[in-house]
Amino acid sequence: MRTDLFTDEHELFRESVRGFVEREVAPHVEEWEKVGRIDPKLWRTAGEQGLLGLGVPEEYGGGGTADYRFRCVIMEELARVGAASVNVALGGFDDLIGPYLVDLGTEEQKRRWLPGLCSGVKGAAIAMTEPGAGSDLRGIRTTAVRDGDDWILNGSKTFITGGSRADVIIVVARTDPDAGARGFTLLVVEGDMPGFTRGRALDKLGQRAEDVSELFFDDVRVPATHVLGTEGGGFGHLMERLPKERLSIAYYGLAAGEAALRWTIDYTKERHAFGKPVAEFQNSKFVLAEMATELDVTRAYLDRSVLALNAGELSAVDAAQAKWWATELQQRVINRCLQLHGGYGYMREYPIARAFVDARVQTIYGGTTEIMKEIVGRDLVK
Incomplete structure (x- = not known):
């Protein structure tokens, strides 16, 4: 619908x-x-x-x-x-x-x-995640120390999407170890700055065509003019912009689920078993009906969320609800669609197989499902 x-x-x-x-x-x-x-x-x-x-x-x-x-x-x-x-x-x-x-x-x-x-x-990346700091950004250990008109940046980042081709990298660094959440600053590193190196491209389960890399900063001298936003305001800047990122992940999850359903309807109408199309079995129709209904209900919520984003009214809680629900639904829908494809669903030549592995990271990056529920739950009981 x-x-x-x-x-x-x-x-x-x-x-x-x-x-x-x-x-x-x-x-x-x-x-x-x-x-x-x-x-x-x-x-x-x-x-x-x-x-x-x-x-x-x-x-x-x-x-x-x-x-x-x-x-x-x-x-x-x-x-x-x-x-x-x-x-x-x-x-x-x-x-x-x-x-x-x-x-x-x-x-x-x-x-x-x-x-x-x-x-x-040119390409760009944002470098938040570290080997020991994923969803908990306050665990970031990459540091930047002021030295005259520059900042000296040291540390490493991992799971950085687009890292291998990025010419412009927004790096989240701890600039005041005693200031808590107000001790982080966003610095823009350019790809040719001395001391900046790129590590290996990481071997992922899905979304294999998009590079995800390690980045290393060894006494990188970043001009103070490359501070993005306010010094010490990095954590707040991140929190203000996470809702849009999370809505985008949610929306692609919905779109991917809808695409998988269309592929599966077409496949089950063409594929025959026991003398008739797979789509004509009652179980197939029930499964397709359940998925179509869940996707339609989710679309109503996400359409409203997109309009709220346009109006500047999408809250962090609304985005968290959209993100965890739509990406978890994406997992359920694609898993059931693969089942209806039977053995062919396990073959990578069929798009449902690639969609199955590509979908798995959706409930992880941008904040895990568990973190999203924590955000929603904290708001309910505050």
């Missing part, structure tokens, strides 16, 4: 996005998954199509729209062809890095970094 979330303008944009996906993404997904990397040319092509930096003002090379529904269209079209890796690769800028630079950057910072990122000429 479609809702009235999208207007004619969004559907016109969808036609352009679908053409891009069918030409530049769908024919290459399998190869990119095998080699473990997306062709770097994709970012430039996406930039030329105006698919990067949708929310970045036009004067910095972006699309100049604050309407998140355009990004939702891109997620749906990528989910339709099972391109989860590409969604993470392209969405990392629009859902994560872009908002930080637009909201917190100085005029000089915006002009220095945004045009190259919106064009796809």
